[in-house]
Amino acid sequence: MTDIQLQIFSPVHQIQHPLFDETGLKVFIKRDDLIHPIISGNKWRKLKYVLIKARTEGKNHLVTFGGAYSNHLLATAAAAAKFGFKSTGIVRGEEVSNDTLFLCKLHGMQLIFADRESYRDKQPLFQKHFGNDDDAFFIDEGGASTEAAQGCSELVTELPQTYHHIFCACGTGTTAAGIINGINTAKLSTTFNAIPVFKNGDFIRDEIDKYLLSPTEYQLHTNYHFGGYGKTTPELISFIKTFVAETGILIEPVYTGKMLYAILDLARKGHFATGSNILAIHSGGIWGLLGMKDKFTL
Secondary structure, X not given: OOOOOOOOOOOEEEEOOHHHHHHOOEEEEEEHHHOOOOOOOHHHHHXXXXXXXXXXXXXXXXXXXXXXXXXXXXXXXXXXXXXXXXXXXXXEOOOOOOHHHHHHHHOOOXXXXXXXXXXXXXXXXXXXXXXXXXXXXXXXXXXXXXXXXXXXXXXXXXXXXXXXXXXXXXXXXXXXXXXXXXXXXXXXXXXXXXXXXXXXXXXXXXXXXXXXXOOOOOEEOOOOOOOOOOOOXXXXXXXXXXXXXXXXXXXXXXXXHHHHHHHXXXXXXXXXXXXXXXXXXXXXXXXXXXXXXXXXXX
16 A cells, blocks of 8 residues: 655745735745645645554544535545545435535545434444444544644644744634644744634634643634634625635635635734734635535626
8 A cells, every 4th residue: 555645735925915015914825725636735734644543553444524515525535545545434414416525436435424413423423334344444524633633733844934923714623733732842932823614613712722732822713704614705705706816826715715814804903013924824625615606706
């Protein structure tokens, strides 16, 4: 089988915007979306040590979970194909067909659809289908795990300079925890800023904290969910269309679009000290656009 290694290509680009000039800010974006066409952004970082653990334990069948438009399902399917694993995705909800699941199946992933009630308890669901399969390896939804946080922490070692603020969108909180751990390991004075993509996102603090290596202060901005996970508004869609057309950087409404909107809004409100260097993490996920095409009028 192929060794689990992948060349990381994730440059840092400066974002030009009149507002940043007016407020004396320098804003950059770490292009984790460029790591791999499908296993991109935090998906590769979160899967790296999970896959190494599976290989070390002699497990060759990856079993994971996600919604019908899950970037994690697609990334796992692509990683399994690339590194010689079999893969199964347990999909939340009734059986459907869409572009994301087509790509999962094209990469060899088998799909099992589970009703929403059963889906809530993933370990029993795994045991029901694969409890007798010694080759099966459980991967939680979104790849959330200690190994995933370890992979995400490595992002900090790649940074070309120190930033006053680092921003990242949050779903499971694993990526945020990893980056915070990386900041602490490097003994940086950087303030980490989490943008939860869920409504009432204060709960994400508990999810982040359980993967932290030591208690850490960070900022949680909970007002940029635009209605909740997978939700959007005309204002956010308009922002994304303008941003992509003016920068050539593809973003989507579920994660990175909300995070970048938050940075501009906070800058507009005078949240940052003049002269601040700010880094936004592009956590990939652009395949999520496939499930939201109807939101865009082009």
